[in-house]
Amino acid sequence: MIDYIKGTVAELTPxxxxxxxxxxxxxxxxxxxxxxxxxxxxxxxxxxxxxHESIREDAHVLFGFLTKKSRELFRLLIGVSGVGPNTARxxxxxxxxxxxxxTIAAGQDAALKAVKGIGGKTAQRIIVDLKDKIKGSGxxxxxxxxxxxxxxxDSIAALIMLGFTAQQSQKALKxxxxxxxxxSTEKAIKLALKML
Numbered sequence: 409m410i411d412y413i414k415g416t417v418a419e420l421t422p423x424x425x426x427x428x429x430x431x432x433x434x435x436x437x438x439x440x441x442x443x444x445x446x447x448x449x450x451x452x453x454x455x456x457x458x459x460h461e462s463i464r465e466d467a468h469v470l471f472g473f474l475t476k477k478s479r480e481l482f483r484l485l486i487g488v489s490g491v492g493p494n495t496a497r498x499x500x501x502x503x504x505x506x507x508x509x510x511t512i513a514a515g516q517d518a519a520l521k522a523v524k525g526i527g528g529k530t531a532q533r534i535i536v537d538l539k540d541k542i543k544g545s546g547x548x549x550x551x552x553x554x555x556x557x558x559x560x561x562d563s564i565a566a567l568i569m570l571g572f573t574a575q576q577s578q579k580a581l582k583x584x585x586x587x588x589x590x591x592s593t594e595k596a597i598k599l600a601l602k603m604l
Contacts (some may be wrong), residue, residue, distance in 0.1 A: 413472065414456040417446055425472065427457060436472035437493075440501035445474055462493050471497060477505045488537045490530050499523050512542045514575055560585055562593040563600065572604055580604050 415429030457472030485496035520531035567577035580600040
């Protein structure tokens with residue numbers, strides 16, 4: 409099983425990147441969102457793509473992602489009945505990992521139905537199947553502000569005890585910690601209460 413491939417971008421299209429490493433070029437299917445990031449790196453910078461291998465009877469296909477979170481979401485999506493690798497890639501080309509998590513956590517099927525090829529039933533199935541596996545805004549916050557993790561979790565628990573929903577609390581606290589990741593729990597709660 410390949411975890412990641414690190415190399416220079418030899419070729420790049422909106423859907424495929426060829427990463428060259430040790431004289432071997434790996435053709436890797438990518439999302440449009442990752443294409444925008446890789447576009448500036450073509451030919452010069454070494455990039456690392458986290459890989460998912462799809463082994464079929466007629467082909468071995470690689471799907472690559474710039475973050476582990478995107479790959480994890482891709483794997484969750486293809487575990488949903490009726491969602492294949494190409495559909496999952498389309499979803500992650502339309503929504504960032506954070507947006508997708510928030511969409512699923514909030515149960516907003518409209519954003520999923522806006523993706524080409526996703527109908528109402530499939531959108532609902534994705535939300536129902538993945539809602540308990542997705543952390544919503546909390547995961548994205550902890551990646552960008554690792555020190556905020558404990559204070560963030562404590563703040564959410566406190567706001568929920570005060571009667572606010574988890575979704576409301578996450579939304580307010582994400583804004584609070586993004587502007588100042590070093591906040592104490594007490595200060596974060598005070599600032600979040602002003603937004604709620």
